Amino acid sequence: MFNRRVKSRIFFLFFFFFIAVLIIFFTLKSLEDNVVYFFSPTEINNKFEIPFNKKIRIGGLVKEGSINREENKMNFIITDLKNEIIVFYEGLVPNLFSEGKGIVAEGRLNDKKYFIADKILAKHDENYMPPEVSEALEKSN
Amino acid sequence: MFKNFFPNKILSINNQFINGLIVFMIFIILLGLAYSLFISPKDYVQGDSVRIMYVHVPSSFISLGIFALIGTGSIFNLIFKIKFMPLITKSLAPIGTIFTLISIVTGSLWGKPTWGIWWVWDARLTSMLILLFFYLAYVCTWKFIINFEKANKISSIIAIVGLINLPIIKYSVDWWNTLHQPSSITLTSAPTIHHAMLIPLIIMLTGMIAYSLIIFLMKYKTELIKFKLNKNKNNR
Numbered sequence: 001m002f003n004r005r006v007k008s009r010i011f012f013l014f015f016f017f018f019i020a021v022l023i024i025f026f027t028l029k030s031l032e033d034n035v036v037y038f039f040s041p042t043e044i045n046n047k048f049e050i051p052f053n054k055k056i057r058i059g060g061l062v063k064e065g066s067i068n069r070e071e072n073k074m075n076f077i078i079t080d081l082k083n084e085i086i087v088f089y090e091g092l093v094p095n096l097f098s099e100g101k102g103i104v105a106e107g108r109l110n111d112k113k114y115f116i117a118d119k120i121l122a123k124h125d126e127n128y129m130p131p132e133v134s135e136a137l138e139k140s141n
Numbered sequence: 142m143f144k145n146f147f148p149n150k151i152l153s154i155n156n157q158f159i160n161g162l163i164v165f166m167i168f169i170i171l172l173g174l175a176y177s178l179f180i181s182p183k184d185y186v187q188g189d190s191v192r193i194m195y196v197h198v199p200s201s202f203i204s205l206g207i208f209a210l211i212g213t214g215s216i217f218n219l220i221f222k223i224k225f226m227p228l229i230t231k232s233l234a235p236i237g238t239i240f241t242l243i244s245i246v247t248g249s250l251w252g253k254p255t256w257g258i259w260w261v262w263d264a265r266l267t268s269m270l271i272l273l274f275f276y277l278a279y280v281c282t283w284k285f286i287i288n289f290e291k292a293n294k295i296s297s298i299i300a301i302v303g304l305i306n307l308p309i310i311k312y313s314v315d316w317w318n319t320l321h322q323p324s325s326i327t328l329t330s331a332p333t334i335h336h337a338m339l340i341p342l343i344i345m346l347t348g349m350i351a352y353s354l355i356i357f358l359m360k361y362k363t364e365l366i367k368f369k370l371n372k373n374k375n376n377r
Contacts, residue, residue, distance in 0.1 A: 038320075121320060
């Protein structure tokens, strides 16, 4: 079924494809810090060279009971259930911002524990269900 | 089954079949819209803005699926040189491009009320934009390169390189931290989407696949006729 011409075409195709995959893999690996959209509190904790004055993003869940509001200013805690970071923010928040829900904060790290955000984005997870089902689940828990 | 794509057979796919398909598609889409907009419940977190999902998700599936077909066909193109394969991949590209655009625009419209922002450069969104560029490059190659064989070769290479982007798009939400949420429907685990919302999703997907098939068939017929006319012209 495969004559020599077809065989050599298959070979070259696979070869160039493989090289392209390698190039893309190594490019994405080395740019990892720029490809990730945010760091989790644990990742911030474990990083050696923390960019203290660079704009970065931290993502996780808003810790229950941690939101404190004072006029326009607020502070709350982002947690990934293993580590936490305290966030200070002044301004508007999206509708979906609430305790126990996902969030991405963009801003600067003051030190390993404090983060000053200048933008807040809400992150929702992959679960979709009607409100009645969610209430029933909560009651049964 | 492949015989159906041979030029003689496809030209005899009379308008009756395509018309029947159009009627089916309209019915399914109307049913899907009734479910999506009215019958299905709102989401426990997002409320009614979740309803954009019923257009956004199927168009994303179709956009990726069609590019996978174009890429696979292009591999066959370069290796085996089947006569009608370039016409098939050429005819798939326009509708694939449209659905990529629809996915990006509806995604943006969904992101503003939920995330709070129209666009972010996270891995999922950026790789989808790159897919759009691949689609546009593919379509433009066929449009602007006059020589058929040259257009075929260049467009096939573009499609094959673009194939690498497909797993990146699909797994971007697993490999990296992204704002876009992980997949709700996977091959390996149960769906994390309630059945009352899964049903309209599937209905809309079926209708949009039917629409893609209609557009593809219409374009394929046109391309076949053009191809045969050119062949006759050159043989005179």
